Amino acid sequence: MIFKEGTTFHFGLARILVFGILLLDLLVDDLPALASMPAEAFLPRGVLGWLPASWLESILQPGFYHGFTLVYGGVLLVGLCGFGPAWLVTGLAMLCTLLFHGLARGFGGHVNHQELIMLHSLFFFLSSRSYAAVSLNALLWKRPADETDNEASRLLLRALCFWVMLTYFMIGVARLQTSDWRVYGTNAMTFYALLHSAKWNFWNFSLARDVLHQPWFDLFLRVTFPLATLLELAAPLAVMVRRLVWPILISLWLFHIAILLCMNIFFWQNMLMLLLPLLGWYADRRWQPSGSADKPLIVFYDAACGLCDGFIRHVATADRAGLLRFAPLNGITAQEHHITMPENRAEWTIIAAEGDQVMDRSDAALAILAKTPLWADIADLAVIIPRALRDKVYRIVARWRHMVPLKKDACELPPLELRRKLLP
């Protein structure tokens, strides 16, 4: 999963990002302007719903709005700099953000995605690990982070990053659930774009309508809309297997720009939060699987099988850190490891041995893949599938493995990467 090399430093950067966005949000949102709205226009929701009516009237006053803006801004600034106990500052920031959204949204409508994403992000910073590095506090006075801090930070970073992508997934699924599939054949996007063009008079209605009626633009919207939904659905999986992170990020950024142009809703908070997977990619750019070249994972395979041969050649190349060694199932090394196979060659299975631990079938295949940076994340995810099911798939593939022919030139020397790792 992403952030394999995540540390408190990265977690501290994530904290600065989240508190920075919240602070910016407060600065651009003119909360005191809402004092012009009478209390009758206010619909108390969330924690505000529990307040007595007389209290509510008292807080919906200009003085409260100004005072609250100062306090909330102060809490966010303290969190940004990393002063004070993390649980206290973050807890206060959460309460203030709830109140902020409650006040702002109480006058109408719903809380938007970009606000929810920021509110919920704060949950991940209740732990003091985010303050263990990159805070003024830590830089000036505190000790450097230890490995326990790093482990906790890694876990929280992964959870935060996954969660940001999960929100996109939830939206994608909700859209599929609530939408009629025929929506993709309608002028829905044109309709909404036109409707929202009137919002800030951002686009002239007639101009927007004529642009949207251009065949190429119409086609673009019809194609990209379902495509964006597919990308949203793939987003959490992408950070889990560290695949397609860049294409998904760029597509989601473009999607948000399109939403701004078409619907006048600027998801700038989301666009900034999408920097998190980018931070994860940066942290992991030199990651290598754990293990020692002195105690490698020995892979015993059927050397007469074309599929096995191809697999071994591939993983040998992908094993950059030299954590794998390869030996035939009927060779001397296999005998030394007391590995015996049935008479019938069709029943042979791949074996992986690391120290005293011996694995076979899908467990072995996944253990081998886990030693390569290219496939480690997919192997991690595949482990979740019950072993019985994995082995069933393995057996089906193994039954047909001899259908794949060996390379034509049987006398050809294996590639250098493989030769160096071959055992008798």
Place this chain on the structure above:
Amino acid sequence: MKWIIFENAKLVLEAAAVFGAVLLFLLHPSVKKAWRTASLRMIVGAIGFLFMLEALAQITTRNQYTYPQKHEPFPFTRWAMFAGFAASMENGVIYDWRGLTTTGAAVALNPALLYVTPNAVVLFTKTHSLGDQLTSEGQTPEPVITKALDAFAQGLKTRYNSLHPEAPVAKIELWKRTLPLQRGAQVPAPFATPGSSLVYTFPPVRS
């Protein structure tokens, strides 16, 4: 009540997808390994609880676009979405606010321009939601709708007058305008019949 219906089946599928994604994270080897580490167990537990709560909120909270909202057990957890519609629309309806000043001049009151904040988005949505409920054909608007509109109009008036004390607004109107979506069709001017129709005035004139 019949439970086995297409809509419920879709809801079950949505729940399966959302909870499935959360479970995928919680069952990931790196998370399971953290769970086995005593110092990280509490953090994993908190994350798991949060994710499960998020998933539950997503499945149980509905109707975020209606105003006033009902049945919203988790007010700050539902992710916005685009619902769309099954057949193409020929036109779209928008609502325009207008103020009449004490000097007799007419001024457009755009909530998004009066409140230059991210909140403007929802003020726009609110106008639409209330306007649609106010003008439902053959139905008398609910008192709660007219009351909400009165309060909203009062707010717009106060805000405009604080920004323009030299020419304050005395009366406010809400106009409904139908915009044709066909290419080249003439766009009706705001605040003028027959393209627009007056649907509400403030101070209210009611029997």
